[in-house]
Amino acid sequence: MLPETWQRARAVFEQALDLEAGERDAWVRDQCGADAALAGEVLALLRLDAEIQPVLDAAPVLRARDHDLAGATIAGFQVRRRLGSGGMGTVYEAQQERPQRTVALKVLAVQFPSERARRRFEDEAEILARLRHPGIAQVLAAGSARLDCADVPWFAMELVEEPRPIDAFVREQRLDVAGVLALFAPVLDAVHCAHQHGVIHRDLKPANVLVDRRGHVKLIDFGIASLAGRDAVDRCTRTGEILGTLAYMSPERLERKSLGDETPADIYALGVMLYELLAGRSPFAFAELPPARAMAELLAADPAPPSRCNLAVPVELDWIVTKAMAREAGRRYASATEFQADIERFRRNDPVAAGPPSATYRLRKLAWRHRVLLGAAATAFAAVTTGFVVAMVGWSRVATAEHQAQRKAATLREVNRFQESVLFDASGGERGGDVLLVDAVDRAAAAIDERQFGDPVAEIGARRAVGNALLGCGRLQDAERHLSRAAALLAEHNIDPGEGWQVLVDEALAKVHEKQGKLELAEREARRALAVSITIYGDGADTTAIERHNLATLLLERGTGHAEALTLATHALRAFERQPRSVDERTIHARTLIASALAGLGRLDEAEAAFTAAMAEAEQYLPPDHAARLATLDAWAGYLFGQRRFEAAHERLVALVAARERVFGAHHPKTLSVQSSLAATQGELGRYADAEATLRRVVAGFDALGVHGIEHVKAQQSLVATIRRQGRAADAEPLARENRADAARRLPSDHWLVGVVAKEHGACLRELGRFEEAEQALLEGHALLERIIGADDYRTQRVVSELTALYEAWPRQKEAEKWRRKQTGHER
């Protein structure tokens, strides 16, 4: 319909509304004159208006008529007083005549319910009736009654007598830790019962967990209604109520990432509740904050462990609560029963399955204070925590003998204490003020060397943690030292690989060696980690999938085993997809790897499709600055660059740089490395001045960070090349010389970059007419590159062209001719 047609019809329609129904027809025809189509349109609209009036306007009117039934008798129930209402039901306290008892009576609050509304109400009663559990208010009877000329469904539930919300009860009774745990066990059990019946509560909070007169807990309000006892907690202001609910909402629900299984969200809420009962306060201190701040607080901050508020809370309970409240749904207890089992383990003094959370905890808080340095380190520490959980799971499978279990628990405690002290220090500790994480890690590293460990395994754990942190800070050499020591200890003491440490140490070493460019070594370690993981955790285990994923990443970095990488990544993806949440960052990572592998195999159409799919999935399921989403963007940009689609690559890299700056700050290795790629793209697009400016920032950033690895050398190399291409060889040469010295000092002598850097220096020297020096540099670069990547590689070929140009300029025609013959035409 055209807007003008509609406007005319609307005008006639609106005027006709003022007329009596009987007069409209003739009036409309009169108004429209010869335009019969218009008249038909208006009349149709008027008919629809009459038809839909009751349908559309019914709802608010009916809701307004939700009157109090107190005093009435419904199906043999004498209604005494209204307890609350919610959704479509109103709950009353009522007296049943036979058998004589007081019940909570829920009545459909709509006077003329649709068939569907009625059915849903009845379903609700049925589902509740299925949940037979002492911790869930039972349905006693259900039916429908004639009320105001309509059949209104109702059901009666057991009434929670003298209800108190569980937190109020704990305060009143001054329950100690043991008392809280005893009270909480049936809550977990009741929630588990509901989950087993496929019922997710979704609104677990103290106000919905009531304790009755006899001290028994009852779960109420399964997302349907406010039930008995609501008035006991109705003291909350509206703001308080909202925030009260907010505090129990899991991060994925807050960010609306949650898809599919909602069990983890219930587990989270249970974790928050247990926290509150143990600590005596909410984990989130935002009662005084305006809502916007409160939201930010919830999404950003990690609460201090409950023991910080209540010294009687032992560290194991800190871990348990933290595990239940883990930000990532996959890290929480898989079920309420598992949650309960861990608490039981604690009560029996057995080692618990939850690991120490403090690393990530403190780090995240710290990270918000100095975002600049912390990104990588935080990742590393998160890996530490995960590593611990993984290690403990592996260990718990192997450790059968009681004394062995105890010995290891002691070991882990020692490691944890060590990490605690390091991180306490990192968070400012008793020194007060902010301490840079690198400094803290340095102190930790020094402390390990001085410390006497009672148990080699404790030392292995500590060294691995510190090694990982150093890796995150880009301190590769130091990281390697600690990790190698850990590896040596594993061998010296014949530690059983079944304990999981071997995998963790190999995994970390592989990452260090990968970053150092010692790819062959890294590959060996990654393969060993995978093999051991298959043996101890099984082929289908999550850990094994992660090791496959790591090895695939490394093979792609080496540029050798694209086919194998493809197989590994596909395998890993299948394993990740079996997890409860079938899409998460790991599946997206794996898809990205698959895309890169396909690209490497030259299957470009498939690669393109895979990148697009991975990116679409990332955009759909992950927030904009999520690491996995950025990694996908990064890989895609790399692929486009490789395809020489520089404009497209440039666009993505600009977005990526902005995101990395937001997440990590301007001077973070990750930000800097993307900026390097951006500069390279700018160079390819002929925008040398832009590229030079970008690269100067990168180099300055690495200098500021004290990072001198491959990335630094690469950035300097690009900077030199960019300056030289602008015809400023004299400016470029000193930098080139410096970079060559750096490369010789910091990189393995057989790294291809050493050869490329030598070539670049040679090119500068040639342009300055310093032919002898140029010749020496170029020949050195050529010899190295020919040996390690072959004569035909484009990088080797560039040196060949350079040498040809040198001898032509000198001029020494015979040599020039000799080198010209070595050109294979691969040079662009």
Next chain:
Amino acid sequence: MATSGSAPNERGDGDPDPSLFAAVEHELHALAANLMRTERANHTLQPTALLHEAWLRLSRNDRRWNDREHFVRTAARTMRRVLIEHARARMREKRDGGNRLTLSTDLLGRAEAPEDLLAVEHAIEALEAVDPELARIVELRVFGGLDHPAIAAATDRSLRTVERGWRAARAFLARHLRG
């Protein structure tokens, strides 16, 4: 930019003015509750969750609102998006199969499936194409939960105009929905 005398809402940090939010918060909540009643039973967003989802988005919105009416209009628009996106996600989930039974708030028997909500959304889009003014009224009423006087205030129209406009809009939507 002047260093003094700038409007209190133009704080330039992209956050909605918290003091403004405090004043309209209960309205937002009522609005969310109203909306949820027209959503399907195992809608995975509770009214409060919907409110906060919308609030999160409003917080990220870097436009400023000049007054309460503007804020309410933006909020209604945001609510609409949140719900529609959610319905789309539910559709996808439905296609992928596997539905976990959940108990939830309901409903007066209206628009209980995501399909229904999406159909209404299409009709509103069609109305937007021919009569943006009426579409605004629908948005405020359906997604904003505003009554006619409030809509009149928010759109700076007379109550009578709003009432008649609503009936015209309603008839248009009904016609469109009926195909």
